[in-house]
Amino acid sequence: MDDLLERLGNYLVWRIGKAEGEEVLVVRVGLASATPEFGQLARLRNVSDEEIEQLAQAGQLRIEWVN
8 A cells, every 4th residue: 555655646746835814734635737726726825844743733734635
């Protein structure tokens, strides 16, 4: 399973940040072919490693699949 996920990872793109006006960590993931769609979504603000850890531990996490 780990090998399969690692191979799939070569075809994925992602963006991690905070949505404007929300205290939630947003992880956007999609196939590389969906890269243009990422540019059409609301911008995510950069977050530090510490903020990522705090939000994830608090359960303030949203995962979005980008088509």
